[in-house]
Amino acid sequence: MASSLGLVMLFLSCAISQAFLVSSSNYGGLFPDFYQFSCPQANDIIMSFLEEAIAKDPRMAASLLRLHFHDCFVQGCDASVLLDNSSEFKSEKEAGPNKNSLRGFEVIDQIKAKLEQVCPCTVSCADILAFAARDSVVLSGGPYWEVPLGRRDSKRAYFNKANVNIPAPNSKIQTLIRLFNRQGLNEKDLVALSGAHTIGVARCVSFRQRLYNQTGDHLPDATLEKNYYNDLKSICPTSGGNNNISPLDIASPNRFDNSYFKLLLLGKGLLNSDEVLLTGKVKKTQQLVKIYAENEAIFFHQFSKSMVKMGNISPLTELKGEIRKNCRRVN
Ligand code: HEM
Structure with missing residues (x-):
């Protein structure tokens, strides 16, 4: 009895707070x-x-x-x-x-x-x-x-x-630009947001193709720096070890900085989608990689702007959607 009363109270309080939110947000943004x-x-x-x-x-x-x-x-x-x-x-x-x-x-x-x-x-x-x-x-x-x-x-x-x-790690530059454009994001956003790969790791399955069969000719990606390529092969064999991991930014894997872009200039980007920002023959993205490698403040500024832009993609506001009580299930 007490617990069902509790549920009713929770429902009522949800209804009240949601009504408050609706009436207090008089614009869609x-x-x-x-x-x-x-x-x-x-x-x-x-x-x-x-x-x-x-x-x-x-x-x-x-x-x-x-x-x-x-x-x-x-x-x-x-x-x-x-x-x-x-x-x-x-x-x-x-x-x-x-x-x-x-x-x-x-x-x-x-x-x-x-x-x-x-x-x-x-x-x-x-x-x-x-x-x-x-x-x-x-x-x-x-x-x-x-x-x-x-x-x-x-x-x-x-x-x-x-x-x-969601772009695949072996995407070519044109595919990356197209998938970002579809979300209202441009080349500037693509390069700055890819800078998120200054932290975190990727699994061997995400970069194996570059090591052993980049274009279907059983050869590695020629843009990979030689020592880096050898190190990656020891982490990621031709078969097996799919879940072995390697940092996306070997210089400072847990630090959010601009070393990701510096590494791209050295041929040490982990994913194909990283390196093609520089090698993909699109002037705009090449220039941006160089600018961000040189100037961390410019990267930080654009990253912040692009994160806000990405965060604004088609939000549900006012009466659309709901406030879930448990993020794993609808109410
Ligand atoms: C440009 C296109 C992108 C591609 C193709 C891509 C692809 C990937 C892949 C394949 C991984 C590793 C997944 C795995 O092996 O398990 C990864 C990791 C990661 N991605 Fe991206 N990504 C892209 C853009 C972004 C963006 C825009 C962000 C955030 C703003 C982002 C943030 C991250 C982070 C932080 C990790 C590391 C996650 C961890 O260590 O758990 N990526 N990405």
Whole structure:
């Protein structure tokens, strides 16, 4: 009896806080002060969980940054990536670019559980992802930017779109530009956001083709620096070892800096999609790689701008979507 009363109260409080959010947001866009009155502690809570998670596992910063990207590129930043399989839809977690690769779901679950205690039915899972991406960058030594907020959560996942919209690591430069353009992002955004690969790792399956059969002629990618190529071969054999990992930025794998771009100039980008920003014969992306390699402040500035732009891809606002109580399932 007590527990069913509790459920009714929770439902009522959800309905009330959602009505408040709707009436108080009289335009469709996002804005940084969205939780100023409804949950002013939100960012402090998120930050404290991240500090702990990243201190335990520095790679977690990279994994959370990537989660926001994989969310936004699939039907917008709506936390669709966090939904588990259900009878209604197949989870995006099962899609090629995500399977055995995306991580950080448990950290998001912990943050969400705490936020539901403190501010029930208020902070969306999509906004938690946007906050977590920004705070992960800051905790890794990268730039701070204000995160526009007010996204709501989708009521379904988009498995097929996750397979189609997220670029593959062997993509050529034209494919990368096309997939980013489809999201309203240009070459500047592509190069700056690829700089996220200044932290984190990739599995052998993501770069094997470059080592052994780049263009179907059983030869390696000629743009790979020789010593780096030899080191990578020892991590990633011709077969087996699919899940062996290598840092995306061998110079400073846990530090958010511009060394990723410096490494591209040396032929030490890990993924094909990294190196082609320089070798893909597109003047604009080549120039940007050189600028960011030379000047970290310019990279940080553009990265922040591009993260806001990516974070604004097709958000659900006002009456669309919902505030999920558990990021893994619809209410
Ligand atoms: C330009 C097109 C991109 C391609 C083709 C690409 C592809 C990949 C691949 C294949 C991995 C390794 C996955 C694995 O082997 O398990 C990876 C890791 C990563 N990606 Fe990207 N990515 C791209 C853009 C981005 C963007 C825009 C961001 C964020 C803004 C991002 C953030 C990351 C991070 C931080 C990691 C490391 C994750 C970890 O260590 O858990 N990537 N990416």
